[in-house]
Amino acid sequence: MIRAIGKGSLASILAVGLHIVRVIVWIAFAGLSAALIAIPLIPPFAEWVAHVDGASIEGDIGVDAGDFVEVLRHFISFGVALYVVERLLELLKTLRFGSPFVKENARRFRNVGVALLIGELSKIAIWILAAIFDADVDADLDFMAFVSIAAVLVLAEVFREGARMKEEQDLTV
Amino acid sequence: MSISVKLDRVLLDRGMSLTELSERVGVTIANLSILKTGKAKAIRFSTLEAICKELNCQPGDILFFEDDGRPIRHDD
Numbered sequence: 001m002i003r004a005i006g007k008g009s010l011a012s013i014l015a016v017g018l019h020i021v022r023v024i025v026w027i028a029f030a031g032l033s034a035a036l037i038a039i040p041l042i043p044p045f046a047e048w049v050a051h052v053d054g055a056s057i058e059g060d061i062g063v064d065a066g067d068f069v070e071v072l073r074h075f076i077s078f079g080v081a082l083y084v085v086e087r088l089l090e091l092l093k094t095l096r097f098g099s100p101f102v103k104e105n106a107r108r109f110r111n112v113g114v115a116l117l118i119g120e121l122s123k124i125a126i127w128i129l130a131a132i133f134d135a136d137v138d139a140d141l142d143f144m145a146f147v148s149i150a151a152v153l154v155l156a157e158v159f160r161e162g163a164r165m166k167e168e169q170d171l172t173v
Numbered sequence: 174m175s176i177s178v179k180l181d182r183v184l185l186d187r188g189m190s191l192t193e194l195s196e197r198v199g200v201t202i203a204n205l206s207i208l209k210t211g212k213a214k215a216i217r218f219s220t221l222e223a224i225c226k227e228l229n230c231q232p233g234d235i236l237f238f239e240d241d242g243r244p245i246r247h248d249d
Contacts, residue, residue, distance in 0.1 A: 171214035173204040 015092045022085045029082050032075040039068045066135025073126045073139055080119035087112050101159065101166040109156035116149045177237045180209045183228050198223035 042063050087108045094100050123139040130137040184194065191209065195202045200220055207213045208220075221232055228235075 168214045171207060171212060173200060173208045173213050173216055173220050 009096070011092050011095045015089060015096065018085055018089050018092065022082070022089065025078055025082045025085060029075070029078045032071060032078055035071045036068075036075055039063050039071060064135070065133030066130070066137065069126060069129045069133060069135050069137050072129070073123070073137060076119060076122045076126075080115050083115045084112050087115075099166060101162040103160070103163045106156050106160035106163055109152060109159050113149050113152035113156055116145070116152060120145050120149065175239055177239050178208055178211050178213070178235060179237060180205075180224075180235055183230055183234055187228055189228070194224070194227060197227045200224075 091100065091105055091108055094102060094105055120141065123141055126137055126139040129135075130139070184191065191202060191205055195205050198205075198220070200223070208216065216236075221235075224235065225232060
């Protein structure tokens, strides 16, 4: 049977997995950040190169507003993922080195729920941007995502009550 | 409104230290300290019974109900 805490426990295995995910998400997030800055600069750069004598650009480097909106959508998704992974690692840390029933964990769960909600609702902003720039962006609202967000927020309340009970138990003589 | 603990006063009257009481009732000094400093959220009947037995007192000698710092008496 897998232990709850300590070496070889599910928490430590999850922590290792989340550390790997964090590195991957950080790399993706850094790449998307760079792309977000670079995309608006590509057309003026291409125009500048076209005016330089003897210089030419081969191939199609045309980017439009749709590309920018698409990158923005992924930037927000990975930003939220990064935030969630960081909070989950903090949560697992408290599980591995003591009791998880502390007020901070209730706050972390609530923040995760709010971050996921912002991530999901940001799709509305993406729709508006896509409509403005006449871009074709796939960003449908996911019903199951809202159910998951509700579950996380309920879990936050459970942890808040758990933290209160733990405090009461600790202060019972 | 709060419950205040006057354990230090009873200990002083009996000339007993917190360490001695801890050894006699089998409750850690840390827990008795929580009780003495008024940080405790609850007290078990078994703990209260052991303390009262060792200090030869009533629960009412240790615990007081105060309404905004003003002690409530039976004749109020």
